[in-house]
Amino acid sequence: LNKNFNRFLTHLDLSKNLITEIKSSYFAKNSELTQLILDRNKILSIEINSFQNLNMLNLLNLSFNQIEHFGQDLFGYEIDYLDLRELDLRNNLIKKIQIFDILIELLKIDLSFNLINDLSCMKFDTLINNLNLKNNQLSEITSFIFQDFFRYIYLIDLSYNRINRIESYSFYSTTQVLLLDLSHNFLKKFENNSFVGLYHLKELILNSNLIEFI
Numbered sequence: 392l393n394k395n396f397n398r399f400l401t402h403l404d405l406s407k408n409l410i411t412e413i414k415s416s417y418f419a420k421n422s423e424l425t426q427l428i429l430d431r432n433k434i435l436s437i438e439i440n441s442f443q444n445l446n447m448l449n450l451l452n453l454s455f456n457q458i459e460h461f462g463q464d465l466f467g468y469e470i471d472y473l474d475l476r477e478l479d480l481r482n483n484l485i486k487k488i489q490i491f492d493i494l495i496e497l498l499k500i501d502l503s504f505n506l507i508n509d510l511s512c513m514k515f516d517t518l519i520n521n522l523n524l525k526n527n528q529l530s531e532i533t534s535f536i537f538q539d540f541f542r543y544i545y546l547i548d549l550s551y552n553r554i555n556r557i558e559s560y561s562f563y564s565t566t567q568v569l570l571l572d573l574s575h576n577f578l579k580k581f582e583n584n585s586f587v588g589l590y591h592l593k594e595l596i597l598n599s600n601l602i603e604f605i
Contacts (some may be wrong), residue, residue, distance in 0.1 A: 396421055404428040406452070413437040419444055430454040430479065443467035452479040454501070462489035480505065481523070487512055502527070503548070510536050518543050525572075526551040534558040537565050537588075550574040550596070557581055563588040572596040579603065 396403065398420045410432040418424065422444045434456035442448070442465050453461075461480060466473065477499045480488070485505040489512055497517040503525035510529065520543050529552040541547075545567050554576040562568070565588050578600040586592070 399423050402426045405432070407431045409433055411435055413441045415440045415443070417441065422446065424448055426450040428452045430456070432456055434458055437461075437465050439464045440467045441465050443469075446473060448473065448475050450477045450479075451475060452477075453483070454479045455482040458483040458485060461485055463493070466493065520544050520567075521546045523548045524552070525549070528552065529554055531556040532558065532561040534560045535563050536561055538563050541565055543567055545569045548572045550576070552576055554578060557585045559584040560587055562586055566590050568592055570594040570596075573600070575599040577601055 400421055401423050403421070403424060403426070406428050407430075410429065412435060413429070415438040418427070418441065424445050425447050427442075427445065427448060427450070430452045431454070434453065435458070437458065437460070442451070445466075458480070472495065473493045474496055475494055476496055478494075478497060479501045481501045482504040485502065486507060487509065488502060488507060495517050497519050499521040500519060501523045503523045505527050507524065507527040508529060510524075510532070519541060522541065522544055523546075525548045529549065531554060532549070542564065544565060547565070547568055547570070550572045551574075554573065555578060557573075557578070559582045562571070562585075568589055569591060571589065571592060571594070574596045575598075578597065579602060586595075
């Protein structure tokens with residue numbers, strides 16, 4: 392595949408095709424890429440180091456595929472820094488996301504419509520301001536899960552999960568959040584101090600839960 396692409400490409404759109412895998416050789420010579428769009432294919436697997444040379448990448452769209460794994464090994468362990476600002480992984484089969492220190496410039500990540508059931512592996516210190524976890528398999532939000540991370544985030548979407556419990560101080564240190572969407576879950580009540588830390592919250596969406604009293 393790579394031999395057909397000019398090495399000076401900055402934008403490559405391969406969406407809506409029938410690609411089933413990404414090999415490490417595909418983009419090995421395309422170090423100038425800033426946008427790589429691969430959504431709506433049939434991607435099942437991505438080889439280790441497939442994105443190793445894409446240091447200038449700003450946008451990576453892998454949505455609407457069948458990807459189960461996404462971690463640092465796809466970018467290589469020798470990279471110290473990536474300029475990636477937007478990462479779109481919605482509508483895949485991801486159960487666990489391993490975000491890493493090299494994505495310090497990341498602003499937006501869309502993980503909606505996946506199979507994620509644990510947030511403990513998502514502690515990463517970036518500039519991210521938009522976190523979309525809509526329609527996953529989360530059942531609870533544990534205490535201090537966001538502590539010392541997501542310091543600049545202003546939107547968190549946790550709607551359409553299976554959340555039945557929010558522990559005290561779950562959103563501690565998310566002081567910049569303006570919108571929190573917890574709609575379409577299984578919440579009945581809230582523990583004391585569940586929302587401590589949300590000092591700038593303007594919009595709290597709790598419709599379509601099982602709340603009987605407030």
